[in-house]
Every structure is written in C-alpha cells, then in structure tokens.
Amino acid sequence: MSAVASSAAFRKLRLRNFRNFAELELSFPPAGVAVIGDNGTGKTNLLEALYYLEIFRSFRGAPDEQLVRFGEEVFHVRGVLDGAGSAREIEAAFERRSRRKRVAVNGAEPDRLGDALGGVGVVIFSPADMTLVAGAPGDRRRFLDIVLSLNRPGYLGALQRYRQILKHRNAMLRSGGSDALLAAWDEGLAEWGGRVxxxxxxxxxxxxxxxxxxxxxxxxxxxxxxxxxxxxxxxDTPPGAEAAAEAFRAELARLGPRERERGMTLVGPHRDDLAILLQRDGGEAELRDFGSGGQQRTAAIALRMVEAETVRSARGREPVVLLDDVFAELDPGRSGRILELLEDEERGQVILTAPKESDLELRRGSLAHWRIEAGAVLT
Ligand SMILES: Nc1ncnc2c1ncn2[C@@H]1O[C@H](COP(=O)(O)OP(=O)(O)OP(=O)(O)O)[C@@H](O)[C@H]1O
Ligand SMILES: [Mg+2]
Incomplete structure (x- = not known):
C-alpha cells in the first residue's frame, strides 16, 4: 500500500443543469471536504456528478434523461483533476432530445466511450450500496462488471462480446433453430464467457x-x-480462461435439451452471483436473506473498501473517496471502527456528505466544511 506514488484529486468541478444544480463552480481542497446540508438539497446529486466523470453514467443507475435539470435540455459536467494519470480535464454533456452524449478527455473525444472509463480513479460509498448485498444477483453482477471494467484491461471488451453472442444464441433458442445453427454460437459463448x-x-x-x-x-x-x-x-481455485471455457462447454452440452425447452441460455456469467455469506456457529447463511440492516451495510462498506484497494493497485494511485452519508443507521461502535479503517487505508482526497455536523470527524476535523442549500453550495 505504501508503494502508491500519487493521489488522484478533483481540483475543480463545473456543473450546468445537472439535477438540481443550474450553475455550480467549485474548487476542492486537496484533502477534500465535508458537505453538510438538509435532506433533498443536492448532496447525493453532487457526488453523482463527480462519479459521472469516472463511468459516464449515474452511479444510482438513473438514465441520463433524469440527470438533466427539470425543464432544461442539456447538462454539462466538467472536472479538472490532479494526479489522475494522463487525464487533467474530463467533460461530459448529454442532450435530452437527441439522447446524445458527448465525452472529452483533455479536450479530445475518445474513439469509444470505453476508452475514457476510469479516468479519475474514484470509489463511492452510498446508502444505495445496500442493494449490493440485499439486492438481486443482477445487482452484484453489475458491481463486478463495473469494478472489473474499470480495473482489468480487456474485461469490458470480453463482456460485450459475450453479451452479443448470448443475445444471438437466445434468439436462436427461442425460434427453435437447428442444432448446427446453435452450435455455431457455442464456441464463442464458451470462449468469451470463459474469460469473463x-x-x-x-x-x-x-x-x-x-x-x-x-x-x-x-x-x-x-x-x-x-x-x-x-x-x-x-x-476450488480460480481457473484460467481456458479451463473456464472448457467447463462452460461441457455444461452447455449437458444442458442443451433443457435450454431448447426453456428457450434460453441457462448457464454462463449472466447467471452468476457474488455470494456474501455470514458465518455463524454451525454454518453459513446468505447475508442477503439473513443479515440485519447493519450487517448488510457493513458488508457493503467492506466491498467498497476492497474496490478501493483494487483501484489503488490497478492504477498505482490513491483513489478519490466519495462518502455519501455513510454513517447513517450504524451503531456508534461500527461507525467508529469504519472511521478508523478509512483513516488508516484511505490516504487520498475524501469528499463526504452528511445531513448534519457529526461527532464522527474524518481527518481529525481538518476537512473543510461546506454547507449546501437547495442546489447552492456555500464554500
Ligand atoms: N433532474 C432534476 N432536476 C431538478 N431537480 C432534481 C432532478 N433530479 C432530482 N432533483 C432534486 O434534487 C434534490 C436533491 O436530491 P439529492 O438526492 O441530491 O438530495 P440529498 O441532499 O442527497 O438528500 P438526502 O439527505 O435525503 O439524501 C431533490 O429534491 C430532487 O427532487
Ligand atoms: Mg442523499
């Protein structure tokens, strides 16, 4: 961990017609800031805008249309960065009517959006992370796919190839295509799926x-x-891509008749899950079904922390950490221990939000405090 040479940091943010912000221009202190304000003032929206520059979509899964300020046509987000590799300035804009999204890094549009992903190096902790633990398998697959797309070169491409082949194969299964036609998709499915x-x-x-x-x-x-x-x-040990493809092929052969009956592909990474298991005397239980709210929040926070570690090692710099009201609903013991872990592990910029000043202070109170009121930030 000490080998990390630099820290990514937001220096400036400019928003136009993003969510409840008409116009906003902020300069962030290198260490970060605590943004304090009532419910519904725009705290999560602000973090959503910052994270937009990492993945060019809402971390809450909202469609881009919803991010355009009510009654407006276009939103703009522009960030100026320090220490974020080659990206010094990242911009994004979306127009509602044409549904056109434009992205630029250092003033130039990338050939593909995927090339610009992960330009900042940032991890977000939010109350919505509960769905990582309590939600459906698809929520956890989405988490895996985002983390790996951002931190493992080649993953996103393999996933896209897999999804494309899966779509064709499912269409073939639904329409009752011949065995030969179906088999034509199997090799690609197993190869790209095996990699994923x-x-x-x-x-x-x-x-x-x-x-x-x-x-x-x-x-x-x-x-x-x-x-x-x-x-x-x-x-028991992770297979290489070849061995995974081989196991996938065998399973496809075994399930062939059932797949025809059901009209869909029944095996593959699109059906997988990240199991999160609570260990208790005498066995294990899915945290999703048996965890308390606080236990689920704890697991979600631990997942984000390992994500931060992955960003750190994959990109060789400290990630920016965005904390959206992270201590809500946790008992004082847990909150205190999370704080200790964060102090210990997260050395980079921290931008956190809370509805009120808290006794739980990060960086021993050295973070600047800003107030936010209905779409305006008082620095
Ligand atoms: N497209 C939009 N245009 C204008 N306002 C919007 C848009 N989308 C959401 N809002 C408004 O933004 C406001 C702030 O939302 P946000 O989620 O950021 O609040 P918050 O400060 O995080 O509140 P809480 O403390 O409850 O989490 C809400 O009142 C919401 O109605
Ligand atoms: Mg919020």
Missing part, C-alpha cells in the same frame, strides 16, 4: 481475505466471506 468467468473468479479470490478482514474489523468479531457462485462448475 475467469476474471471474476480471480478477482473474488484476490479480494476475499481483505473483505473478511474488514468485515470482522467493523463488525467487532462477527465474520463474513465472499465467494464466486458461478453457474459454470469451477474448482
């Missing part, structure tokens, strides 16, 4: 100890673990 599965399995194995350690540290003794619950039968 192998990448995911490898990442989950890599972060599993760090997840367990952080969960136990926050929960004060209780333990939990993560594992890849793949529909493709994998051994």
């Amino acid at each position: 599965v192998a990448w995911r399995a490898e990442w989950i194995a890599e972060i599993a100890p760090g997840f367990a350690r952080r969960y136990a540290a926050i929960a004060g003794g209780q333990t939990a673990r993560v594992a890849y619950a793949s529909s493709v039968p994998l051994g």
Whole structure:
C-alpha cells in the first residue's frame, strides 16, 4: 500500500443543469471536504456528478434523461483533476432530445466511450450500496462488471462480446433453430464467457481475505466471506480462461435439451452471483436473506473498501473517496471502527456528505466544511 506514488484529486468541478444544480463552480481542497446540508438539497446529486466523470453514467443507475435539470435540455459536467494519470480535464454533456452524449478527455473525444472509463480513479460509498448485498444477483453482477471494467484491461471488451453472442444464441433458442445453427454460437459463448468467468473468479479470490478482514474489523468479531457462485462448475481455485471455457462447454452440452425447452441460455456469467455469506456457529447463511440492516451495510462498506484497494493497485494511485452519508443507521461502535479503517487505508482526497455536523470527524476535523442549500453550495 505504501508503494502508491500519487493521489488522484478533483481540483475543480463545473456543473450546468445537472439535477438540481443550474450553475455550480467549485474548487476542492486537496484533502477534500465535508458537505453538510438538509435532506433533498443536492448532496447525493453532487457526488453523482463527480462519479459521472469516472463511468459516464449515474452511479444510482438513473438514465441520463433524469440527470438533466427539470425543464432544461442539456447538462454539462466538467472536472479538472490532479494526479489522475494522463487525464487533467474530463467533460461530459448529454442532450435530452437527441439522447446524445458527448465525452472529452483533455479536450479530445475518445474513439469509444470505453476508452475514457476510469479516468479519475474514484470509489463511492452510498446508502444505495445496500442493494449490493440485499439486492438481486443482477445487482452484484453489475458491481463486478463495473469494478472489473474499470480495473482489468480487456474485461469490458470480453463482456460485450459475450453479451452479443448470448443475445444471438437466445434468439436462436427461442425460434427453435437447428442444432448446427446453435452450435455455431457455442464456441464463442464458451470462449468469451470463459474469460469473463475467469476474471471474476480471480478477482473474488484476490479480494476475499481483505473483505473478511474488514468485515470482522467493523463488525467487532462477527465474520463474513465472499465467494464466486458461478453457474459454470469451477474448482476450488480460480481457473484460467481456458479451463473456464472448457467447463462452460461441457455444461452447455449437458444442458442443451433443457435450454431448447426453456428457450434460453441457462448457464454462463449472466447467471452468476457474488455470494456474501455470514458465518455463524454451525454454518453459513446468505447475508442477503439473513443479515440485519447493519450487517448488510457493513458488508457493503467492506466491498467498497476492497474496490478501493483494487483501484489503488490497478492504477498505482490513491483513489478519490466519495462518502455519501455513510454513517447513517450504524451503531456508534461500527461507525467508529469504519472511521478508523478509512483513516488508516484511505490516504487520498475524501469528499463526504452528511445531513448534519457529526461527532464522527474524518481527518481529525481538518476537512473543510461546506454547507449546501437547495442546489447552492456555500464554500
Ligand atoms: N433532474 C432534476 N432536476 C431538478 N431537480 C432534481 C432532478 N433530479 C432530482 N432533483 C432534486 O434534487 C434534490 C436533491 O436530491 P439529492 O438526492 O441530491 O438530495 P440529498 O441532499 O442527497 O438528500 P438526502 O439527505 O435525503 O439524501 C431533490 O429534491 C430532487 O427532487
Ligand atoms: Mg442523499
């Protein structure tokens, strides 16, 4: 961790007609800031805008249309960065009518949007992360896909190829195409799907100890673990892409008749899950079904912390950490221990929001405090 040479940081942010902000221009202190304001004033919107520059979509999963200020046509987001690799300025704009999105890094439009992903190096902790734990498998696949797309070169391309082939194959299964036609898709499905599965399995194995350690540290003794619950039968150690493709092929052959009956592909990374298991005497239970609200929040925070570690090691710089009201609903013991972990691990810029001044202060109160009121920030 000490090998990290630099820290990414937002220096400036400019918004036009983004959510409830008509016009906003901010200069951030290098260490970061605590943004304090009532419910509904725009705290989450502000973090959503900052994170937009990382993935060019809403971290809340909102469509771009919803990000345009009511009654307006176009939103603009522009960030000036320090220490974020080659990206010094990232801009994005979206027009409602044409549904056209424009992105520029250092003034130039990338050939593909995917080339500009992850330009900042930022991790966001939000109350919506509850769905990472309590939500459907699809929510956790989305998390895996975003983390890996941002931190493993080649992953996004493989995932896109896989999805395309899957779409064709499912259409073939629905329309009852011949075995020969179906088999034409199987090889590509297994090859690209095998890569996706192998990448995911490898990442989950890599972060599993760090997840367990952080969960136990926050929960004060209780333990939990993560594992890849793949529909493709994998051994105990993460397989390489070739072995995963081989297992995938075998499973496709086995499930062929059932797939025809059901008219869809029944195995593959699109059916997989990130299992999050609470360990208790005598066995394990899915945190999704059996965890309390606080336990689920704890697991979500531990997942974001391992994501931050992944950003740190993959990009060789400290990520910016965005904390949206992160201590809501947690008991004082857990909140205090999260704070300690964050102080310990997150050395870069921190931008946090809270509805009120808190006794829980990050950086021993050295962060600047700003107030936010109905779309205006008082610095
Ligand atoms: N497209 C939009 N145009 C204008 N206003 C919007 C738009 N989308 C959302 N809003 C408004 O933005 C306001 C602030 O939302 P935000 O989620 O940022 O609040 P918050 O400060 O995080 O509140 P809380 O403390 O409750 O989480 C809400 O009143 C919401 O109605
Ligand atoms: Mg909010």
